[in-house]
Amino acid sequence: MLSRRTGWNLAGNRLAARLDAARSAGRPLLDLAESNPTRAGLAWPADALGAALSDPRIAxxxxxxxxxxxxxxxxxxxxxxxxxxxxxxxxxxxxxxxxxxxxxxxxxxxxxxxxxxxxxxxxxxxxxxxxxxxxxxxxxxxxxxxxxxxxxxxxxxxxxxxxxxxxxxxxxxxxxxxxxxxxxxxxxxxxxxxxxxxxxxxxxxxxxxxxxxxxxxxxxxxxxxxxxxxxxxxxxxxxxxxxxxxxxxxxxxxxxxxxxxxxxxxxxxxxxxxxxxxxxxDRERFLGPLRARLAANRAALAAAASGAPFDALPSAGGWSAVLRIGETIDEEGLCLALLDDGVAVQPGFFYDFERAGHLVVSLLAPPDAFAAGLARVRDRVARAAAGIWDPK
Ligand SMILES: Cc1ncc(COP(=O)(O)O)c(C=O)c1O
Structure with missing residues (x-):
């Protein structure tokens, strides 16, 4: 009765289920997967937005x-x-x-x-x-x-x-x-x-x-x-x-x-x-703070990647960054372990990389949370590379 083109497998993935569970349990999370600017401290003031939306011609x-x-x-x-x-x-x-x-x-x-x-x-x-x-x-x-x-x-x-x-x-x-x-x-x-x-x-x-x-x-x-x-x-x-x-x-x-x-x-x-x-x-109201946020987080990423067990791949724009962790580490297992460590990141396989072994992080997170999250990623990748998967 339903179309073939909507015949998706709707069983949610393990990672999404674990993330939902962490969020609904109210567990504190360093969210390096957040791509919604209004939840990353980059929202417009409601009065400025309201003023723009209150043109009398809306009637x-x-x-x-x-x-x-x-x-x-x-x-x-x-x-x-x-x-x-x-x-x-x-x-x-x-x-x-x-x-x-x-x-x-x-x-x-x-x-x-x-x-x-x-x-x-x-x-x-x-x-x-x-x-x-x-x-x-x-x-x-x-x-x-x-x-x-x-x-x-x-x-x-x-x-x-x-x-x-x-x-x-x-x-x-x-x-x-x-x-x-x-x-x-x-x-x-x-x-x-x-x-x-x-x-x-x-x-x-x-x-x-x-x-x-x-x-x-x-x-x-x-x-x-x-x-x-x-x-x-x-x-x-x-x-x-x-x-x-x-x-x-x-x-x-x-x-x-x-x-x-x-x-x-x-x-x-x-x-x-x-x-x-x-x-x-009025776009600079958003773009100005956004560029400052991206620059701060790019600098934090470069610092965290120095001597780290992952490479931060150079990028020339956008709101996200790619970490190369090596093909021997299971991406999903690592993301699940990181959730247990209180950090949300995305696995490379969500994005169709040619080879396995990547994580994707959003550069929108507030800089303190971003730096703290990266420190845990660094620690967890080092442990995973050494074959240690048990929680700390
Ligand atoms: C590259 C790219 N194009 C388009 C979109 C969708 O944008 P919109 O919210 O305007 O549908 C996204 C959303 O993340 C995106 O990353």
Whole structure:
């Protein structure tokens, strides 16, 4: 009676169950898995948020499939500040970046079609693809002291069923940032093979090196995705956008259909659209403290990694960091042991690393908790590497 595409195995994993148990028992936890900025001491003051959401026009309903013009102009201004001149007519508003993916998959793919996504990358993409009956095919990011796109491997992954290539820059969890030469290579490939280029650029404002955005691609039909969830630290507002780039004719054809898809849902709320210009203009209220937090935690990680039984892999942006602990240590066992030690981290297998032996930590945690958590990780990894698993 229920669809095959929703036939997931819903038995929760052991790690999630143990984390829930620790949280509901009220056990103190150094949470290095927290990715919600509103729970990490980076929330907006309620009065500032309330003021932005209290526009008197919220009483009226003015449905606009692509989104209210003033809100799209505000997104265009944000993109211009990032170095991309985009006509507001090429922008479509959505409730979230995840929904932006869903709209693009509907636009680009029929059931069974393939979309190329990076590995490692974050797990939500699988779910979003399942929901559209689309098949994800991985292309590798390679690590050799820095993360690189493997262009020949990407090219080899293209089949007759491929419709799009997704890049996540900065990447979650590796922090890899797409360089200009890499963007050029993907742009050429997409144009030559008639594929769309989708750039998930939600973490662009945290890049430590200038990221090459997909809107700078000139040949392929390209879509930039982002939203207030990561640009302003406001996942609860539910406001995001798709911006189209590339040659005029395919962009116009795509936008015409995207508008029909968006019109079927009209999902971003009126109040969120009215608030968007003010919130986006005020984004440094979040981004300033966020960058300071990320910098402090990156420095703490570098210090903790010196002489430690793990490597902290260099990253060029984003909200997370990867620790390489070595393939001989069981990731899940280590994460469970760490929960017993009062520290939450994520195992690499959540993110599809090519090889085992990684932990992922969020850089959002308050610096004291982050440093204390890392000290316990260091201790626990050293014990696990020595084959000692019993609680201390
Ligand atoms: C790389 C990346 N893209 C998109 C999203 C989803 O963003 P949104 O809250 O706008 O759906 C996430 C959430 O963590 C993410 O890490």
């Amino acid at each position: 009226a309903y003015d449905p606009e499939p692509r989104g209210l013009p003033a809100a799209r102009e505000a997104v265009a201004a944000y993109l211009a500040a990032r170095g991309h001149a985009v006509d507001p007519g090429r922008i479509v508003l959505t409730a979230s970046t995840s929904e932006g993916y869903a709209l693009l998959l509907k636009l680009l793919c029929d059931p069974g079609d393939e979309v190329l996504v990076p590995a490692p990358s974050y797990p939500l993409l699988d779910l979003l693809a399942d929901l559209e009956s689309v098949r994800l095919v991985r292309y590798p990011l390679r690590y050799d002291g820095a993360w690189h796109l493997d262009v020949p491997a990407l090219e080899a992954a293209v089949t007759a069923s491929t419709r799009a290539v997704v890049v996540v820059s900065p990447s979650n969890p590796t922090g890899a940032v797409l360089g200009a030469a890499e963007r050029e290579a993907i742009d050429r490939l997409c144009a030559a093979r008639d594929l769309a280029l989708v750039g998930d650029e939600v973490f662009a404002d945290t890049a430590l090196v200038p990221p090459a955005g997909v809107l700078g691609a000139s040949r392929a039909l390209a879509f930039h995705l982002s939203g207030l969830s990561k640009v302003c630290g406001l996942p609860q507002v539910k406001a995001a956008w798709i911006a189209a780039g590339g040659p005029e004719a395919p962009v116009a054809a795509a936008l015409e259909r995207l508008e029909v898809i968006a019109d079927a849902y009209l999902s971003i709320s009126g109040p969120a659209q009215l608030a968007l210009p003010r919130l986006l203009a």
